[in-house]
Amino acid sequence: PIIMTQSKFIHQDHLSYPFEERGLQFGDGIYEVIRIYNGKYYLFEEHIDRLFRSAAAIKINLPFSKDDLSNLLLQLLDKNKMKTDGKVYMQVTRGSAPRDHVFPIDVLPNIYAYIEDLPRKLENLENGVNAITERDIRWENCYIKSLNLLPNVLAKQTAKENGCYEAILHKDGLVTECSSSNVYLVKNEEIYTHPATNHILHGCVRMAIERFAHELNIPFHEDGFTVEDISLADELFLSSSTSEIMPIVKVDNTQISTGKPGKVTKQLQAAYEKDAH
Template structure:
């Protein structure tokens, strides 16, 4: 996946090769920072305001003061699209750290945050969206503030790697047998026409696509129940699916050695996939996310 040449750094624009930071950078040394990944369809951001809102919530949670407000940041990110003449499917990566300062656990004083954003091509994963994916189960070893989209992702990376080594797309994380989410996505169980997913506590990331799914289920009259389900519940699930900005709404057809029902994506998952595509198309047509 190619990275577009123009990046945003602080509140300016530069060529990607010019970006550099000192070795004493708090994101590198402490993971002291936050990030967002925003989906782009045909050169338009999807769920743009939701991602910007979450970035500011994460910043507040770690006491990181960003040097601009939501409107100013949004305008910078929109300008980034224009400067790169971005008109295809892709993603935006945005990162903010507490800045560069001599290494000390205590927050530095009078130091500006380090902020950068870049755009990368990201084709839709049409094969997995159509056929579904396999997943493994894995113990959730993360910290207690997973609702913060922080740079501290080592447990997620390790779980995702185990999934990859087992030829699986994702790792479904659990704490004492209670499912939280996946290594890089939210996860849902369908039983008797109802969708179950973990409540929005500090133990999971409050996904932007998850918020869209809440809207879709209401519009479709599908009950959405924020209630944690267990590994045992997966044994009798009618459907499973996951969601994220890069995976959209992806069916899970096998978990460990267990096939989910007949091994094909289910009716409810298909309904939500259609709602997602319709919503993305409507937002593109209305140019939502292109002004703030």
């Protein structure tokens, strides 16, 4: 596999960093994950825009323009002869320097991007998945796609240990998002989700869902819901670049409504299918 690093292309095995690397020592960096369908990026501009927003938010100056980066990522597809479904993972850290909390001077960010096959989770998309609820113990700047994912990792592991696909996070009962996805409740064919504040990552698929809802005349409320509301929901679903629009049919061992993916969720999935293919 060929990876992109510092605006160049090299074989993956040739990437090496000194151990004093700020991403490793401080989690001092940001990342993006972009979905690839049939060898093409989906919601490409949205992801590029968010990468630049995340970098600016932590005061990293990217050494290229949005157009330059788009070109590099397109070349990455070409160089790997990518034709299937997959994802690109891209990471930017503040760079390599002797360990010191203060920003290093005149150090360039470390950048790499690689692509990987990622088949669609068709069975989960059709039947739905289970989730647990967990306290959201993250920081105040969750809109930044930061490398600091320890609370997310721990929540997802707890979900896994309980036989579940995701952990739905809540602050004092108010649902924010999941460990690596956004989450939505449907009641009376209207969608509710936490507003796009600093407490959640503004998902690119979330943006697409807002657009689909508008096109389908389904009310989309940026109004949070609580853990208690979940048991009364007609439908529940999550979204992310890797999971798409995924029905949730059971939460904390309690079945949601009929225990099958609901009407609004399926309408949105159909709209996604059309948009992405």
